[in-house]
Amino acid sequence: MTSITRRQFVQAAASAASVAAAAGWPLAAQAQASVSLRLSSSMVADENAAHYVWFQRLQANLKAAVGDSLKLDYFPNNQLGKEADVVQQVKVGSIDMMITGSSIWATVAPELGMLDLGYLFDDYGHAARALDSSVGASLNQMLQKRTGCSILTWASHFGARSVYTKAPVKSLADIKGVKLRVLPTPAFIETFKTMGAVPTPIPFGELYMAVQTGVVDGFEHDAGTVLASKFNEVVKSCWQTEHLFSPMVVVIGKRGMDKIPANLRPAFLKAVADATQQQRSIAADKSRAAVEELKRLGMSFHPMAATERNAVRKQMESSLWAGFAKQHPATAPLFSAISSARG
Known part of the structure; x- marks a missing residue:
């Protein structure tokens, strides 16, 4: 077996430390x-x-x-x-x-x-x-x-979250009674109840099958996730509500x-x-x-009318936001801070 002297060992260790330092790695690390x-x-x-x-x-x-x-x-x-x-x-x-x-x-x-x-x-x-x-x-x-x-x-x-459905939805009138997958949180559920849909909590991993089999008529999410998860295979229409910058x-x-x-x-x-x-x-x-690619793959996009958007936002602010702050008082100043952060 080849042996090395103490001097050779110290020289080798110093050389290794120099390489690590040159690479920008902290020696302690x-x-x-x-x-x-x-x-x-x-x-x-x-x-x-x-x-x-x-x-x-x-x-x-x-x-x-x-x-x-x-x-x-x-x-x-x-x-x-x-x-x-x-x-x-x-x-x-x-x-x-x-x-x-x-x-x-x-x-x-x-x-x-x-x-x-x-x-x-x-x-x-x-x-x-x-x-x-x-x-x-x-x-x-x-x-x-x-x-x-x-x-x-x-x-x-x-991107913002919007509504994706099998059949086209283009207005608040169209969303009435539509079963949409949402996350199992009160805010999501109440938001879509206010808009007239039927919110249905389903785990993300089960969403593709739920839409494919008709358990729900659609869901709300962002375009990048729709594309990455191939949800465009089971829905063909997007109503661009942009209701949530999640x-x-x-x-x-x-x-x-x-x-x-x-x-x-x-x-x-x-x-x-x-x-x-x-x-x-x-x-x-x-x-x-992602939006452009979904269009290329056959998805149709329908912007939400500005009048409907403004009306829904005012309704959310006076009912859901105010109700949430009352239920969770610690959030009341946070709503004000969010408003102050607008550009």
Whole structure:
């Protein structure tokens, strides 16, 4: 067996350290054992899926910052279970992180349900201004208090949510009595009751089959998700209500956060923030591209009339928004802050 002298060993170690430093990796990170975080998503691993695009940016940012000291094990397409079950697993720590819409976390922190109220935001720029400031910070504190979990960031889905149906829907009159899949949160359910539809909660992973078999007549979602999940195979019409600029939220459990060594947390949080800025800049282009591709594949699009949009928004504000603030008083100042964040 070949042996080396102590001097040779020290020289080799110094050389390896120099390589790590030249690569921009913190030496402390190199010395630590690698930490892996389990990250769950309900969406497919596709470039048209908002979750996956954000994950890719985070993964690249982490690799550049800390090398292999902190890794992500990504589980798309509900591989770790339905979203409602994953929420509970993030709480107890069997799953570390979750990318999802804010809606599902309203099942354990109902104040977050305000973000699902129809016509709350004008666009994703408005949503970002509000959620990156006091509104997002307050909602995070509420979630931490109730669950111990923390909101790492608010990103964007690929466009506003609109109504997709088998048969064309072009007005409030047409939506009356139409069975639409919605998430199982009061805000979603009440929004569509107000609009005259029949809201029907169904897990995302069961949606394709539910539409195909006629359990529901359609659903509401964003164009990028419709394209990525091939929902255009079962619906052919979109009523562009743009009723919701739904924020994408990334949540980490307490045990997940505790796994990250203290000296790596600043780099991790910066990688998260950078991934969000990168993903937001991609989202608008992805949304437009998804709509054009859906049109090419045979989907028809029908803009909501401005008069109907204004009428519904006023109705939402006077009934649902006011009622929500009364039921959850801590959200009352947040509605005002959201209004102040309008451009």
